[in-house]
Amino acid sequence: MTAAVELIGAHKSYGTVEALRGVDIAIQPGEVVAMLGPNGAGKTTSISLMLGLRKPTRGQARLFGIDPGDRRARSRTGVMLQESGVPSSLTVREVIDLFRAYYPQPAPTAEALRRSGLEEQAGMQTGKLSGGQRQRLYYALAICGDPELLFLDEPTVGMDVESRRAFLASIKEFAATAKTVVLTTHYLEEADELAQRVVVIDHGVVIADASPREIKSRVAGKRVSFTTEQPLSPEALAGLPHSRIEIDGLRVRLLSNEPEAVLGALFRRGVHLHDLEVVGADLEEAFLTLTSRAAASEEVPVS
Amino acid sequence: MSVAVAPALPMLVAQTRAQLLNYIRIPAFSLTSLALPLVFYTFFGLPNAGKHFPDGTSVGLYLMCSFGAYAVSSVMVFSFGIGVANQRGLKLDLLQRATPLPPAVAILAQVIMAALFAVVALVVLMLYVVVVGGVRFPVQTGLEIIGLLLVGALPLIGMGMAIGYASGPNAAPAIANLIYLPMAFASGMFVPVGDLPDFIQKIAKYLPTYHYAQLAYTPVHHADEALQWALLWSAVWTVILFAAAIRAYRRDALRKFS
Numbered sequence: 193m194t195a196a197v198e199l200i201g202a203h204k205s206y207g208t209v210e211a212l213r214g215v216d217i218a219i220q221p222g223e224v225v226a227m228l229g230p231n232g233a234g235k236t237t238s239i240s241l242m243l244g245l246r247k248p249t250r251g252q253a254r255l256f257g258i259d260p261g262d263r264r265a266r267s268r269t270g271v272m273l274q275e276s277g278v279p280s281s282l283t284v285r286e287v288i289d290l291f292r293a294y295y296p297q298p299a300p301t302a303e304a305l306r307r308s309g310l311e312e313q314a315g316m317q318t319g320k321l322s323g324g325q326r327q328r329l330y331y332a333l334a335i336c337g338d339p340e341l342l343f344l345d346e347p348t349v350g351m352d353v354e355s356r357r358a359f360l361a362s363i364k365e366f367a368a369t370a371k372t373v374v375l376t377t378h379y380l381e382e383a384d385e386l387a388q389r390v391v392v393i394d395h396g397v398v399i400a401d402a403s404p405r406e407i408k409s410r411v412a413g414k415r416v417s418f419t420t421e422q423p424l425s426p427e428a429l430a431g432l433p434h435s436r437i438e439i440d441g442l443r444v445r446l447l448s449n450e451p452e453a454v455l456g457a458l459f460r461r462g463v464h465l466h467d468l469e470v471v472g473a474d475l476e477e478a479f480l481t482l483t484s485r486a487a488a489s490e491e492v493p494v495s
Numbered sequence: 496m497s498v499a500v501a502p503a504l505p506m507l508v509a510q511t512r513a514q515l516l517n518y519i520r521i522p523a524f525s526l527t528s529l530a531l532p533l534v535f536y537t538f539f540g541l542p543n544a545g546k547h548f549p550d551g552t553s554v555g556l557y558l559m560c561s562f563g564a565y566a567v568s569s570v571m572v573f574s575f576g577i578g579v580a581n582q583r584g585l586k587l588d589l590l591q592r593a594t595p596l597p598p599a600v601a602i603l604a605q606v607i608m609a610a611l612f613a614v615v616a617l618v619v620l621m622l623y624v625v626v627v628g629g630v631r632f633p634v635q636t637g638l639e640i641i642g643l644l645l646v647g648a649l650p651l652i653g654m655g656m657a658i659g660y661a662s663g664p665n666a667a668p669a670i671a672n673l674i675y676l677p678m679a680f681a682s683g684m685f686v687p688v689g690d691l692p693d694f695i696q697k698i699a700k701y702l703p704t705y706h707y708a709q710l711a712y713t714p715v716h717h718a719d720e721a722l723q724w725a726l727l728w729s730a731v732w733t734v735i736l737f738a739a740a741i742r743a744y745r746r747d748a749l750r751k752f753s
Contacts, residue, residue, distance in 0.1 A: 243593050245752055264499045266595040273593060277585030281520035282513060293509035294596045296501045317520075333590070343593075 194257040196221045196341050196372040197242050201251035204237050204396075211237040213396040214251070221340070224373040226383035226404075229393040235376040236274060238393065239345050242374070243271060255341075267296055270339035272330045274346050280319030284310055284329055287318055288336050295337030307362050308332035309355070323350040328359065335366060342366060344375035348382060360385055384408065409449065414472060416454060417445040418465040432457050500595060510596065510604035518608060524574065528612060532566035532620045536628070539685060544628035552717045555630035557687075559620065560640060560711035565684040566620055567613040567644045568651045568707060569675070574609045575655025576671035577664075583747065584664030592752065606652065610645055617641050632715070639714035647710040647729045650703045653736030660743035678704045688719070703732035 197219040204212040212234045219225050227235045240246040241253040244260030255265035278287045285301060292298035305311045308328045313321065321329060327350055334342055344363070348356045363386055367373050377383055383390045384404040392400040392407060400407055416434075419442050429437060434448040444465075448454050451470050458465065519525050540562065544555030582588055591601060621637050624630050654675070662670045681695050682688065682704035688696055699705045706728035712718035718725065 245589075245593055247753060263595045263597065266593070267500045269593075271590070271593040273590055275586050276590035277582075277587045278590070279513060279517040279587065280585065281517050286513065286516065290509050290513045291594065293506050294501055294594045296499065330590075337595075 193220065195219060195254070196223070196256060197374060198254040198257075199238065199241060199248075199251065200254070202238070202241055202248045202253060203250040204234075204241060204246065205249045211396055212241070212248070215393070215396070215398055217391060217398065217401070219372060219374060221372050222370045223389060224367045224387045225375075225389045225391060226387035227374065227376045227391045227393055228378075228380065228383050228407075229376075230378070233393045234396040235393055236345055237396075239273075239343055239374070239376060243269070243343060267294075267337070268339055269341045269343065270334035270337055272334040272342075272344045272347055274349070276330060278318050278329065278333070281317055283315050283317055284321070284332070285314040287329065288332055291333045292336050295339070297338055299336055299338040301336070304332045304336040307335060307365065309358055309362070324352060324355045327351055328355070331359065331362070339371070341372040342374070344373065346376055346378070348377070348379075380404075380408065380411070411449075413449045414451045414470050415445065415447055416451045416468075416470050417443065418468040419443050421464045424463065428458065428461055428463055429454070503597070503600060506596065507600050507604055507607075510600060511607045514604050514608040515611065518574065518578075518612060524577070525612070528566065528570045528573065529616050529619055531569070532562045532616060533623050535565065535685065536562045536620065536623065540624070541628055544624070544630055548717070550717075552715055553630055553632075555624060555628045556632050556715050557712065557717050559624040559628075559630065560715055560717075561684045561687075561708060563617050563620055563640055563644060564704075564708040564711040565679055566616040567648055568679065568684075568704060570609055570613045570616060571648050571651035572655045572658070572671055572675045573668075574612065575605065575652055576658035576662075576675075577667045578605065579656060579659025580662055580664045580667030583659070589751065609652070610648075613645065613648065614641060617644065636714045640711055643710040643713060644707075647707050647725070650729055650732035650736045651707065653733055653740045654703070656740035657736060657743050660740060660747050675704075678702050681705070682708050684708055703729070703736065706732070 195218040197217070199215050199217045202212055202215045203210070215234070215238060217238070227238060229235050237246065241248050242255065242260060244253065244255065244262075244265075253260050255262070256268060258265050260266075282290070285305070288301050288304050292301065292304075305314055308331045310325065310328055310332055313325055318326070318329060327347065331344070331347065334344065342363075347363070348359060351359060360382065363373065363375070367386070373386070375386065387404060390400070390402060390404050390407045391398055400410065402410075421442070423442060424439055424444050426437070426439070429446070432448075432454045433450045434446045434454050437444070437446040446454070455468070536558065540555060540558035543558065544553075546554040548554060548557070617640070655671070658667060658671050658674065679685070681691065681699045682702050683691065683699065684704065688699050688705070691699070706720070706725045709718045709720050709725040710722070710729070713722045713725065
């Protein structure tokens with residue numbers, strides 16, 4: 193079976209900046225894949241190559257086995273970009289009808305309106321939409337051609353909690369019809385909720401490619417910080433499940449997936465600690481564990 | 496069996512329709528391109544509408560050609576210049592680039608839209624000249640003026656595109672006005688070239704807008720140069736201005752899409 197999307201040894205440089213440094217990804221029809229990574233990691237560049245919006249400096253990009261810029265590939269693909277615009281004086285319905293004309297077998301306008309939750313705004317000029325409504329319009333434009341493959345670049349940016357929930361449900365509905373979805377996100381929860389597969393990108397390379405569950409088990413979930421009475425020697429933590437320890441005088445900060453085990457062991461080893469704080473690590477921190485681990489062991493990403 | 500790509504003609508119709516609606520709904524474009532030629536004709540044309548040149552040509556008719564050329568050229572320069580800059584400012588080009596819409600269809604739709612608008616602007620001006628100015632001319636002459644002004648508009652589309660791809664949405668209106676308005680003036684669209692200072696007359700002969708106005712004067716037998724010369728000059732300017740437009744387009748595309 194031909195992969196729906198493929199990057200083969202893709203490199204991309206902007207001047208002297210290397211945005212992608214050899215990325216291999218193959219996405220099969222029907223897969224829902226989340227590309228996860230911090231800002232500037234190379235997610236949007238990857239999507240741009242997959243769509244043929246940009247050309248790889250080295251390596252190849254393929255869409256349905258052909259050149260991504262080919263109209264036949266584009267006609268099977270719907271796209272929601274981070275940076276895009278529509279004529280501001282046209283109404284939501286008019287813009288959707290315009291985009292439907294670009295595709296060989298478009299979905300009915302009413303369906304695009306329903307699935308994007310824009311039925312009430314159908315007659316509104318696009319310039320008057322709120323940020324979240326605008327995002328939903330871009331989603332409607334991405335699905336109105338009834339594509340087999342959907343690209344969503346940071347789709348929930350600018351949405352409130354309520355619309356984000358409705359929006360994720362709509363993407364699930366789309367994915368359930370055996371369509372292929374590629375989305376980029378900052379949020380591990382979002383990737384977890386939607387995707388069967390998560391590709392983590394950082395500094396232009398794929399550092400992990402696995403199920404959301406596996407990824408979650410590999411990134412540190414909690415940040416633990418506490419103060420000790422005596423300076424803590426690193427040996428006191430030997431063999432405990434933690435990473436990225438920072439000792440600043442008496443203050444200790446570390447990341448761990450099993451804070452209970454770490455703290456229990458410290459108590460048993462007779463370490464007295466106070467001002468204890470255990471908080472969920474943010475994604476930035478979680479990525480740091482993945483990145484540092486990848487750098488430390490040069491391990492081949494699991495796929 | 497599914498069809499691989501959407502048919503081009505319905506796509507072109509939809510794209511043209513969207514462009515037209517957008518243009519009509521932005522009064523800064525639509526209203527000025529329809530009303531300004533009438534306003535200028537009222538100032539410069541109506542007071543002289545009943546007069547005749549020594550050779551018998553109606554001054555009112557001659558000035559209708561002048562402001563007709565002004566009307567169409569401003570539609571072209573502004574709809575492409577400001578229009579393209581706005582599309583780039585709104586990042587419309589980014590999303591459109593990712594769709595199956597062929598760039599040629601997008602450009603053709605914009606050309607058709609501008610041409611339709613130009614025809615409307617010309618017909619409105621002609622009706623005004625006939626009804627208010629009391630000037631009479633054969634329908635055939637009117638059709639010839641419209642036809643020549645459409646054919647000759649190609650270099651002005653190139654000029655508009657060059658401005659649109661080279662400048663941002665905020666700068667484009669100013670740049671378009673600064674380049675085009677003095678050109679239109681020097682080319683005799685407001686005051687006949689013969690009444691302009693000598694040095695302007697000398698420069699005028701090289702301007703695309705001058706030869707464009709000459710095209711409009713041909714059907715009323717009051718052009719300074721033969722039709723084939725005006726057409727040849729237009730062709731040369733088409734090549735130059737489209738080369739500039741393509742250069743600006745490539746530079747913009749290189750930044751975004753390479």
